[in-house]
Amino acid sequence: xxxxxxxxxxxxxxxxxxxxxxxxxxxxxxxxxxxxxxxxxxxxxxxxxxxxxxxxxxxxxxxxxxxxxxxxxxxxxxxxxxxxxxxxxxxxxxxxxxxxxxxxxxxxxxxxxxxxxxxxxxxxxxxxxxxxxxxxxxxxxxxxxxxxxxxxxxxxxxxxxxxxxxxxxxxxxxxxxxxxxxxxxxxxxxxxxxxxxxxxxxxxxxxxxxxxxxxxxxxxxxxxxxxxxxxxxxxxxxxxxxxxxxxxxxxxxxxxxx
Amino acid sequence: xxxxxxxxxxxxxxxxxxxxxxxxxxxxxxxxxxxxxxxxxxxxxxxxxxxxxxxxxxxxxxxxxxxxxxxxxxxxxxxxxxxxxxxxxxxxxxxxxxxxxxxxxxxxxxxxxxxxxxxxxxxxxxxxxxxxxxxxxxxxxxxxxxxxxxxxxxxxxxxxxxxxxxxxxxxxxxxxxxxxxxxxxxxxxxxxxxxxxxxxxxxxxxxxxxxxxxxxxxxxxxxxxxxxxxxxxxxxxxxxxxxxxxxxxxxxxxxxxxxxxxxxxxxxxxxxxxxxxxxxxxxxxxxxxxxxxxxxxxxxxxxxxxxxxxxxxxxxxxxxxxxxxxxxxxxxxxxxxxxxxxxxxxxxxxxxxxxxxxxxxxxxxxxxx
Numbered sequence: 001x002x003x004x005x006x007x008x009x010x011x012x013x014x015x016x017x018x019x020x021x022x023x024x025x026x027x028x029x030x031x032x033x034x035x036x037x038x039x040x041x042x043x044x045x046x047x048x049x050x051x052x053x054x055x056x057x058x059x060x061x062x063x064x065x066x067x068x069x070x071x072x073x074x075x076x077x078x079x080x081x082x083x084x085x086x087x088x089x090x091x092x093x094x095x096x097x098x099x100x101x102x103x104x105x106x107x108x109x110x111x112x113x114x115x116x117x118x119x120x121x122x123x124x125x126x127x128x129x130x131x132x133x134x135x136x137x138x139x140x141x142x143x144x145x146x147x148x149x150x151x152x153x154x155x156x157x158x159x160x161x162x163x164x165x166x167x168x169x170x171x172x173x174x175x176x177x178x179x180x181x182x183x184x185x186x187x188x189x190x191x192x193x194x195x196x197x198x199x200x201x202x203x204x205x206x207x208x209x210x211x212x213x214x215x216x217x218x219x220x221x222x223x224x225x226x227x228x229x230x231x232x233x234x235x236x237x238x239x240x241x242x243x244x245x246x247x248x249x250x251x252x253x254x255x256x257x258x
Numbered sequence: 259x260x261x262x263x264x265x266x267x268x269x270x271x272x273x274x275x276x277x278x279x280x281x282x283x284x285x286x287x288x289x290x291x292x293x294x295x296x297x298x299x300x301x302x303x304x305x306x307x308x309x310x311x312x313x314x315x316x317x318x319x320x321x322x323x324x325x326x327x328x329x330x331x332x333x334x335x336x337x338x339x340x341x342x343x344x345x346x347x348x349x350x351x352x353x354x355x356x357x358x359x360x361x362x363x364x365x366x367x368x369x370x371x372x373x374x375x376x377x378x379x380x381x382x383x384x385x386x387x388x389x390x391x392x393x394x395x396x397x398x399x400x401x402x403x404x405x406x407x408x409x410x411x412x413x414x415x416x417x418x419x420x421x422x423x424x425x426x427x428x429x430x431x432x433x434x435x436x437x438x439x440x441x442x443x444x445x446x447x448x449x450x451x452x453x454x455x456x457x458x459x460x461x462x463x464x465x466x467x468x469x470x471x472x473x474x475x476x477x478x479x480x481x482x483x484x485x486x487x488x489x490x491x492x493x494x495x496x497x498x499x500x501x502x503x504x505x506x507x508x509x510x511x512x513x514x515x516x517x518x519x520x521x522x523x524x525x526x527x528x529x530x531x532x533x534x535x536x537x538x539x540x541x542x543x544x545x546x547x548x549x550x551x552x553x554x555x556x557x558x559x560x561x562x563x564x565x566x567x568x569x570x571x572x573x574x575x576x577x578x579x580x581x582x583x584x585x586x587x588x589x590x591x592x593x594x595x596x597x598x599x600x601x602x603x604x605x606x607x608x609x610x611x612x613x614x615x616x617x618x619x620x621x622x623x624x625x626x627x
Binding site for chain 2: 012013014015016017018020022025026027051052053054055056057058059061063066067069071139140141142143144145146148184185187202204209210213214
């Protein structure tokens with residue numbers, strides 16, 4: 001996923017209320033690192049008229065108020081920021097990691113056996129490789145809270161369903177081609193469902209509303225159905241804490257206790 | 259004031275100016291499709307610009323009011339009626355307990371906004387009251403209104419019943435080309451494709467909704483390498499060109515990100531205008547620069563400022579005191595009078611604007627027997 005090639009950025013118009021800073025047509029850690037770094041710099045020192053910053057795989061979208069923005073000033077600021085983004089600096093190295101419990105297979109992971117069959121691996125091996133993959137959340141999109149995760153072990157690559165399901169239960173963990181993801185709300189979809197998280201990945205009343213966010217590393221770990229039920233009731237009672245840590249730190253309590 | 263939904267209409271939802279600030283976590287902005295209409299209704303009633311209102315689509319609801327207040331119906335003309343009598347769009351109209359608002363059907367446009375003094379009071383979700391049905395959030399339980407729903411309005415501001423938004427300060431509707439800034443991915447389209455886009459007269463597809471307006475007709479737009487891109491953000495009005503080569507203009511409930519080439523972005527004012535087009539309407543696109551788009555937004559801001567000033571002037575210096583007219587009494591209206599027909603006095607109660615010899619009067623009446 002890391003590219004060693006020179007990354008060039010383009011500042012592109014996207015209507016009267018938005019500029020895209022586009023780092024290239026690629027799914028690439030270094031490119032996404034630039035997106036996250038520019039996002040951080042602009043949020044730390046916002047310009048007049050800034051409405052919202054939206055990081056995606058390959059670009060940062062900068063939404064502003066067309067009436068109050070100083071467009072030439074904003075473009076100059078962006079040129080200046082881009083000049084400062086040195087080729088080796090990315091935000092990803094120091095990013096937060098979120099450890100997410102999953103019950104794999106069974107009723108909540110109806111496609112685990114199909115993935116195993118397709119990849120010529122045992123279901124246990126699929127789970128092991130999925131959980132050992134250094135997953136990185138490139139962006140949230142599709143529906144509220146859906147994380148687009150890169151970095152999955154390539155041996156797990158499985159094509160999407162030919163005919164998407166009409167409704168996939170919320171918090172389903174999935175494989176879509178070379179990507180990993182999780183359906184944060186119930187929605188139609190064609191990714192392969194291999195397990196489920198016992199708490200809501202998206203909860204508008206919680207802070208943070210979205211558990212897995214763009215720029216975070218993600219580590220899924222398997223739990224028993226018994227532990228799944230426990231976490232489920234803790235989450236309902238509002239006592240469950242999402243496991244965030246600095247990447248490279250000691251295993252989280254939940255993970256250690258698996 | 260309370261609003262009792264007697265029948266919900268085809269698609270009536272609570273909307274404000276949208277859920278900004280959460281696109282980074284994948285939360286669509288939503289909000290009023292015709293935001294300029296919503297804002298004008300709110301200004302007429304002394305509300306904050308972004309107070310929540312009802313977005314009414316095609317066939318309107320029937321609503322009974324309880325309490326005293328005022329309403330302003332803006333946007334498309336869906337033939338609003340109060341107690342069976344037509345009322346003016348773009349005007350602050352007083353309502354009281356027992357009054358029933360209904361709609362006769364679309365005459366011009368597709369979406370009307372029912373603004374109420376104080377705005378519709380539902381809980382804020384991520385800073386907005388807008389309904390986003392797909393995730394079931396905002397508005398009333400995240401859904402469209404249904405029979406039996408009861409809505410409550412917030413703290414009213416200062417308004418003068420009868421205040422009208424002058425014609426010159428209303429949004430421009432009609433079928434002029436939609437002003438579009440090329441980019442961010444116009445370079446992913448062959449030059450002939452870009453030409454096709456700006457020269458074709460499309461028709462608005464019937465399978466258009468709050469998420470996107472699909473175009474039909476014309477030759478397919480050709481991509482350089484194909485329609486798929488590594489996903490990026492989708493601003494309001496972004497024109498996606500998927501594989502079949504026909505453009506889709508992304509509207510209020512668009513997803514935050516997507517994987518199709520975007521040839522251009524339609525200006526917010528023209529996205530609002532497009533939202534009033536009926537299926538089958540001709541649609542054309544014209545090219546403007548980003549800078550020209552910003553100037554259009556500034557002109558809109560000036561128009562809203564002028565409307566605020568107009569509303570303030572009416573408040574401090576009302577054109578006339580409201581006059582009560584008893585049924586059967588003679589109203590001294592000369593041949594110079596313009597406005598709604600006096601025959602409306604047959605209704606149990608009502609209100610209207612009339613102009614006599616250039617002087618404006620706001621008249622209310624009620625049956626007194």
